[in-house]
Amino acid sequence: MMILNNERVADEIYASIKKDILCKKYKIGDTIEVQHLAALFGVSSNIAEQALRLLSQRGLLTQLPDDMYCVKETHSQEFFYSGRFQIMFLNMEYIIQRIKEMNVPIVKQPLYTHLEEMRVSLENASYTNYIDACERFYLKLCQQANMMSLGSSLRKINMQLTEFDDIFGRQFILTSAMCTVEAMGLLLDALEKREYDRATEVVQQLYKYYISLLTD
Structure with a gap:
């Protein structure tokens, strides 16, 4: 027993x-x-x-x-980050839906350029450059979906994260960075092939991964 x-x-x-x-x-x-x-x-x-x-x-x-x-309402680190990640990933789903409605292929070269910048930043262990490259990638995706208003919301979130900058946040971002880069590669592949359901699934799985890190 x-x-x-x-x-x-x-x-x-x-x-x-x-x-x-x-x-x-x-x-x-x-x-x-x-x-x-x-x-x-x-x-x-x-x-x-x-x-x-x-x-x-x-x-x-x-x-x-x-x-x-x-x-209760809380300002714990987990809630702070999870709330902002939720907004970011929901926005990504909106972007995918808009690209699907437009039914036009993405202009992949600038997106792959920013994705490579993200990889190089990780190799050089540069947190600031990685965050900047992520923002450029996201803004370019917003631009291609004609949804620059979402880009403005990302800038606001990034400003909030910068103000809240702490060891917890940096460690979390860097821990999830490699998985994020790989997921964005899969996302671009799905968008390029106009496999929008797969693109949405990639985003949802990445969000679940982020939440799993917060709840460990």
């Missing part, structure tokens, strides 16, 4: 709920009841409460009376 490690089970529940909060499955103000969570995961109320208490300690939940917890 296998004896479950209660602390490990609580950690797994914590990670699952944290991911759901970051992915907006739980909205600010939503409540989570200890007994409901215990039933959902098939664990004791003590284990469920241990997970919720940890989420509360990390600033994601507020403890309420009657064994209830409420999702």
Whole structure:
């Protein structure tokens, strides 16, 4: 008979709920009841409460009376980055949809040029050059989709990230950089072949990867 490690089970529940909060499955103000969570995961109320208490300690939940917890507004690093990444990736999906509606091939050379700049920046371990190359890539894609207003939103996000610049952010961006470069290569290949569903899937998978890094 296998004896479950209660602390490990609580950690797994914590990670699952944290991911759901970051992915907006739980909205600010939503409540989570200890007994409901215990039933959902098939664990004791003590284990469920241990997970919720940890989420509360990390600033994601507020403890309420009657064994209830409420999702709170937070300015934690994970929320700060996840919110901005969500905007960026949703914009990417809008861009793909617009290119599909226009039904014209992308002008690939300038995009591949910026993609190569991203690769070179990584090889040289230059964080600033990598961020600049990413922005140029994104803005060029916006231009080809005739959606420069989205480019303006990216500049605003980049300014916010720069103001919030910290070790956590730099490490996160660099950790995800190689996967990002590879994904953008796949994206361009799909757009060039007018395989728009595949292009959207590439973007969605990259977003899920970003969120998985935040919730580890």
